[in-house]
Amino acid sequence: MKTTLEDVVQPGMVVGGYRIEKKLGAGGFGKVFLAWRDGGPCALKFIHLESVGEWGWRELFIMLRHEFPNVVKLLSHFKWPEEKPEYLVLVMEYVPGVTLYQWARDSNPCARELVEKLLPLSRALKGVHAREVLHRDLKGDNVLVCEADGAPVLVDFGAGAMPGAPRVTGALAPANLRYRSPEAVAFFLREDRKRGESYDYSVRDELYALGVILYVLATDVYPFNGPDDELMGEILDGDPKPPHVRNSRVPRALSELCLHLLAKAPARVPDAETLCVALEKLLVEAKADPRWEVPLCYGWTVDGRTTEDAPELVGHDPEAWLRKWIRQKPKRGRPPAPPVVAPAPPEPPATSTVPTLRTRVRRAAPVLVAVVGLAVVGVGLGYVLGQRQPPPSSPTPGQPVLTLSLPGEFSLDDPAPWATHVHEVAPPWKPPEADAGATPPKADTPAPVTTMTLSSGTTRMKKKAPGSQEEKEKKGNGSTGANVLLAVAAAANMACPGAQVRKEPAPQACPAGAVETMTRQLGMDLGDRDRGILGDRGSVDLPGKKKGSNESVPVKDGPISLELKGHFAVGTDPMGRGGRIALPDGTRLSGQLCIGEKRVYGRITQAVTPAGDTFTVCMELYDHGDRGLEIEPDGGAVKVHPIADVRAVDRFE
Structure with a gap:
């Protein structure tokens, strides 16, 4: 079994004079641990020399040459272990806090607060670009919000570039596809691209990535999403839905600036200095307009109503209900603590004699046998009667049958609105707090999952009206066939499985793209x-x-x-x-x-x-x-x- 870094670097051990406390995280080029020395904390970034050492030397070269405001600082570096070095270790300042996206989830900021976070970040990029340095992996997870003063801090220059830094081959710098500019995607898809040719990443690419960050913070969704091949096509088209259209709480001026950052070159914001001037003007506007103080998403308060409101509309105006749900935004902020309810004291027994478990089982056994027998007979009889029933007749004229026509902004051909959010959002049939998070838990053996797909002919959703023939059958005995299926499934699950004849899986094409x-x-x-x-x-x-x-x-x-x-x-x-x-x-x-x-x-x-x-x-x-x-x-x-x-x-x- 191959030894991993976590197997070697354990809490409590000393590495280069630094005592390890815990692992903080991992990126594409290294793993970061919290460590202590001389009573102060720091972050140790371990970069494997043989596999990704070139990227580590680039980051070291950039950080040694410069110090920038609102950028994590390099304190020291060394190779480890001393005898046969396998890792380059960068000693960085420790920034206690959360990522920019986590900050938005926790605090549910207003539009003014977004500008206050982006302005110092833009000033940091202005200083970085002035020294001919490019970060090249700008995203919300590479910006930390300091716990002490709320200042944004740019981290991880592993993919950075500057004149004189060690060169690393590759057509594109490593980055998330959602943050790539239309120019970078066009270069990647170019038919006449020569082998070994690299994309000339520029300041405009960096500002496009910052526009994606702003879009996510304002709307809680990416401007473009979907499988890689579709995503690249959407980025090339360059026509995102305006943030103020996706979220009516986004001020129009902030929405227009975001679209200016996401525009195709040369219409994009040209440099970080221009962006800083635009953000400063927005701050002045925010002070005179109370709409800038409204939280951008629903919080865990009475104004954060969700699909729990469905009963007041379904059956009366389902289309209005669906339109209402589509306009809902995911909840942000910390949910209130659940009320503490003291358990009720147990009731005393009615008599002084309490039967034992064995006695209760013995008394209940004949009743259980009788109930099971009647259930089996009932299922069989119901099935026979069900076969004799005529098929349900079509509704008579005037009978209320609701067919739910989807609003224009909701299409089954497009990604479902609850599937494109950065943070998990509930689909319209359940409230957002109904399920656990999207990240799958680790299990020794994953449980089998039953999946359900719509038939190819399904083009719209239908809801049966109260009082319709189908609704009556659901409430009465008309759905005997379905009940039989449920009974058979339950019996099959309770019975001992028989011998299975396994077949080789059929060949299958790869996913698109x-x-x-x-x-x-x-x-x-x-x-x-x-x-x-x-x-x-x-x-x-x-x-x-x-x-x-x-x-x-x-x-x-x-x-x-x-x-x-x-x-x-x-x-x-x-x-x-x-x-x-x-x-x-x-x-x-x-x-x-x-x-x-x-x-x-x-x-x-x-x-x-x-x-x-x-x-x-x-x-x-x-x-x-x-x-x-x-x-x-x-x-x-x-x-x-x-x-x-x-x-x-x-x-x-």
């Missing part, structure tokens, strides 16, 4: 199947693997979430040396497990890096060059070897 993303954006080699040459690969541990053990682990059909162990490197030599990082260590891979007759197959369709960059991919699990993992004899649960390779492919076999 996955091959292009892997080859052109990530630089992966898919290999040559006809000659038996396999493409680039990484390594993963299956859920349930015990540390230091290669004991087989049980698996099930259904969704799977895995984590890369080590970097997914591309362009390495036969000894695994050189190359560059396509997906960093700790990248979360999501997909599906399919259990065949003799092997278990894993199909990976999404990769999310520790920095939050999301890619649509097409990968399969391999074991020693063979597709799938061999099922090991056990006689009970399906078990496989706990370590697997993950390889980039051009189709699922």
Whole structure:
């Protein structure tokens, strides 16, 4: 098993004179730990020399040469361990606080507060650009809001650039696709782009990324979203919905500035100095207009009404209800603490004699047997009667049947409004606090998930009116067939499973845009199947693997979430040396497990890096060059070897 940095750097140990307290986070090029020395805190960023050292030297070169306001400061650096150095360690100042996006979630700011955060950040960029330095990975997660004074602090110059800094190959600087400018996307998709040619990132690209940040803070959604291929097309079109249209609480002047930042060059804001002047004018306007003081999203207060209001509209004007829901915004701010209710004292027994559990079971057994018997007979009788009933007749003229026509801004062909938000928003059939967060919990063995899809002919949503024939059947005995299905399903779940005949999964095409993303954006080699040459690969541990053990682990059909162990490197030599990082260590891979007759197959369709960059991919699990993992004899649960390779492919076999 490959040793990870977390296996070596443990809380309490001393590294280069700094005592480690805990891990703070991870990015594409390093992992950061909180440490202490001489009674003061600092942040240690560990950068692996062999795999991503070039990026570390760039960051060190930039930070050694300059100090900027509202930019994290470099305190020191060293190589570690001293005997055989494997890591470059950057000692940075510790900024206690949260990311800019988390600050917005927690505080639910008004428009004025957004400008007050962006103005010092823009001044910092003005100073950075004046020294010919470019950050090149500007996003909300790379801006921290200081806990002490609320000042924004720009962090992580690992992808930065300046004249004289060590050069690193790559068509584009590593960054989240949502923050790339139309010019960068056009360069990436250019047919005549030469091999090894790099995009000339500029100040205008940086300001476009800042425009994306402003859009997210103001509306809680990205200006463009969707799968990578669709996302690139939308960025190229460059026509985002104005922030004040998405969110009526956004002042028109702030919305226009945001669109100016997201405009195609040369119509975009030209430099950070111009942006600072525009933000200063907005602050003056904000002082004279009370609308700038209104929180941009609903808070956890009485004005934050959600779909819990549905009963007052559904059945009367469902279209108005849907329009109302679409205008809702996700809740921000800290929810109020739930009321503390003292448990009621237990009631004393009616008599002095309390029957034991065994006595109660013995008394209830005949009743339970009778109830189960009657239920089985009732289901069978209901099914027979149900078959004799005539089919439901079509509604007579004048009978109220509501057909819900969707409003213009809501289309089933577009991404659902509750799916495009940065922060999780409830769909219209449940309140936002009904479910847990979107991040899947880690489990030893993921539970199988049943998915439901609409038929290809479904084009609109319908709701049956109260009093209609279908509604009466739901309340009466007309839905006997559905009841029988439920009863059969329940009986099947309670019964012992019989022998299963497993089949090999059918071949399947890769997700749309996955091959292009892997080859052109990530630089992966898919290999040559006809000659038996396999493409680039990484390594993963299956859920349930015990540390230091290669004991087989049980698996099930259904969704799977895995984590890369080590970097997914591309362009390495036969000894695994050189190359560059396509997906960093700790990248979360999501997909599906399919259990065949003799092997278990894993199909990976999404990769999310520790920095939050999301890619649509097409990968399969391999074991020693063979597709799938061999099922090991056990006689009970399906078990496989706990370590697997993950390889980039051009189709699922």
